[in-house]
Amino acid sequence: MSTAAARFLDAAGSITRNLRHRGLIQTALRKYESARDRRKAAFHDWESARQAAAETKWEAINHLDEHLVSFADKLESRGTKVHWCGNGIEARDLIRDIIRDAGAKCVVKSKAMTAEEIHLNEALEKDGFEVVESDLGEFIVQLRKEPPYHIVFPAMHLTRDEISDLFEKELGSAPTREPEELTMIARRALRRKYVTADVGITGANFAIAETGMVSITENEGNARLTAALPRTMITLLGIEKVLPRMEDLALFLPMLATAGAGQAITGYNTLYSGPRQPGESDGPTEWHVVLLDNRRTELLADPEQRDALHCIRCGACLNVCPIFKNVGGHTYGTTYSGPVGSVITPHLRGLQDWKHLSGSSSLCGACTEACPVRIDLHHHLLQNRRNAASEKPSTLERLTWRLHAFLMNSPSLYHLAKECGRVFEPLRKATEGTVLDPVRSWTTTRTLPPVAPVSFKEWWRERR
Amino acid sequence: MNGRERILARIREALRVPAPRPGSHGHGHHDVPAPAPQAGRIPLRPVQQARAWLPPGGDTPEEQLGRFAAASADLKTDFHLLADEAAARAKLSGIASAEGWKQIATHRAALTDAVVPSLGIPSRTTDGGYDPEDLERCDAGITTCDVLVAQTGTLVVNSRTTGGRALSVLPPHHVVLARRDQLVGDLTDAFQRIRELHGEGWPSMISLVTGPSRTGDIERILVLGAHGPKKLTVLMW
């Protein structure tokens, strides 16, 4: 078992027994579900919209080279510096150099999962820069020195009391039970930062190929401020974020908001096409757009699972996943958790080390049904299981199946095995789950059905 | 080879094997065998087609006004439909005295020029540059907009003609002055209008603003004014 798998099992075992955690997550997700259903009902035809979204992303991903070239060329023509980074180390070094060249000390950052993916904050802090997360949820988990719990709701695992205690300890604020008051504490703490920070870092939700624009979706206005006041702006995004046309947003913005948070459209959806232009009153004088591969091209090279790159990171598949609802976001130990994380992490970080995630699924298909761009998530989990097994077959498993096939192919041996099962049934029952039980790793959480006292064949013969 | 060429080469290599079309992986269609992967392109659907699946924006101007008003109420945007410019001036000065505005910020445009000076409150404009510290101290930012969207209760601002990037998010109250004919039905119409206005040379920022700044990050409870404005007022005449 890989260390990641052992850690996963361990964490999952303890958190599933934590009823407080489960209650918190389920209350939050119930609120999400009712809002989402209301928004979905407002669509004329949600299913056709999903199909159209899937086709649009198919076109974007399957002609990614053309779209990226257009995106980058258009951006550069208006004075943006576009950088292409093969992996996280390249991207971190590049971003550190940009910040150093800007002579900056303080960096204000809006939410970016790609930055989590390359562990940008840790790297910058190690080099002595102050990095301030401005999204409220991200700000909270940053104070707790934790990774985000969920790709859309980073602090959904915390109660207001825990947040109040945290603010009291870290910011010296007075304790309060009001979410509004807590939000204002964070607002006040961060206001100064926008005005004084030299560099702003953002993520991105879409890259519009035809017009050369980056689209950023948020509710709080923190990304707007991050992109308005600092002199230098850096935007980090994966190469898969492409959409062909600006008008495609008329479809994607409502779908992202509906699937992701049960909103008709998110509070701010902002298109950036360059640094401050002549005649404009504000905005960064320098804008760096950093395109990140980081093994996305390996996923691209697998035609069977290429559609996993269609993902718009809405989080819907996490919200409906029975595994996620029980084990929670931190158990995965990955940047992207839930079904989509289980599908892509083995591609991004190694199949053998992360294959346990393909098993942490009931294959119920709720994720596939929820996905606004129709990614075939649960089949991809199965394909990852198959790929892991064929790449590195387990001897024990192979022997077991061979024995099984041998038994099933011989009526007399099958009969004998059945008789043995019946004779040993009382002994098996008595030892179930104890050290004498050879399959106790299975029976500690599941019950084996008893061997029937009369087989179907015997029963049938008697009836006739 | 530089980074760009290296990544593009990897992409081209990866794309040599075609991927199956969306919806061809079988779930929900167990009787239909999955078609073989096909190279080539899926022709993009005409942008107007999105309208057929999305929430409606309203066909007539009255319907659109109704939808914009309903969406605004839902979003806690303070929306006022007014008879004329004089009514807008009166409304704005009512808000200004109710909230005790001491200084405000705006930008030069026909609508703001017609309404803001009559308030008699010290105001600064962002045109040509400003000090962020000053803007931060303003009680309200008053701007125009490019277009308003009935379907979602959205309004669109940009960095060139509606006061820059920060004016609509830094002050605690964002007031938008708009004309009735700026309201369109849905997002598809809105993007068409944006293209008509700016397609020849894009402003560096175009922002679709829907409601005041909000967050649900604490126990999924809605709080307004997370970082951007706590209040959004739309005055339309």
Ligand code: SF4
């Ligand atoms: S896989 Fe689909 S449902 Fe999951 S986050 Fe991505 S787009 Fe959303």
